[in-house]
Amino acid sequence: MRKENFFFYYILISLSILYIAFKNNDSIINRILILGIIVFFGMAIWDHFYEIKELIQVKSKIRKVNFENILLILGTTFAASITWHINHTLGYGHIIANGIVGIFVGLLFSKQKAGAFYIASFVGMSGEKIVSSMFMAGLIGLFAGFVIIFSKEVYDGIGGKGGTIAALSTQIVRLLMGLFI
Structure with missing residues (x-):
């Protein structure tokens, strides 16, 4: 799996977990907290995107089982x-x-x-x-x-x-x- 794909899947899975938590919560306070976490997560992803982009090499390496x-x-x-x-x-x-x-x-x-x-x-x-x-x-x-x-x-x-x-x-x-x- 390429590093770029893993980063994308990480974002999708994290957002889906937060969405499920938001959807299954009836308390307004919990929903507000989850929305705050989603906003914080989005800001963190935006802030780190360019930093991580430099770390991820475009070349795909085949990982050997060792x-x-x-x-x-x-x-x-x-x-x-x-x-x-x-x-x-x-x-x-x-x-x-x-x-x-x-x-x-x-x-x-x-x-x-x-x-x-x-x-x-x-x-x-x-x-x-x-x-x-x-x-x-x-x-x-x-x-x-x-x-x-x-x-x-x-x-x-x-x-x-x-x-x-x-x-x-x-x-x-x-x-x-x-x-x-």
């Missing part, structure tokens, strides 16, 4: 599953579960891999109504790993990318599961 990417995908799968297990099965809560996984991946892996695994552990912090099982957390973590690989250069160094990837991965997998189950 062991680093396989390790990253497996690690994100396990990080999300383990966080969910510590959170729900062992009952330690979402913050402690995320902290435990964060400490272990920070000590055992490089900065880049630890960051990716920590992002995936955000998935395991979700409530049981959102992510209903450890298998589902692992599936979402797997999807998050792919999103992390394809979005390495997009918004590099900008805050909020990890939470956005976790939320985006969760919503897309839940949508796909809803279509087939």
Whole structure:
């Protein structure tokens, strides 16, 4: 997938999530807040568009499957599953579960891999109504790993990318599961 396409899909998916949140909310205060978020998102996209445009190379590179990417995908799968297990099965809560996984991946892996695994552990912090099982957390973590690989250069160094990837991965997998189950 070309970087330009990923940026475009990121904008479309983010706007669709905000639209669904706006449409399904009956409270006028919540709708005003969501409209404010949409305006802020639009201003941020407009502000960063030209900066990101310079970072995105027009040439499309074919990404080779390598062991680093396989390790990253497996690690994100396990990080999300383990966080969910510590959170729900062992009952330690979402913050402690995320902290435990964060400490272990920070000590055992490089900065880049630890960051990716920590992002995936955000998935395991979700409530049981959102992510209903450890298998589902692992599936979402797997999807998050792919999103992390394809979005390495997009918004590099900008805050909020990890939470956005976790939320985006969760919503897309839940949508796909809803279509087939």
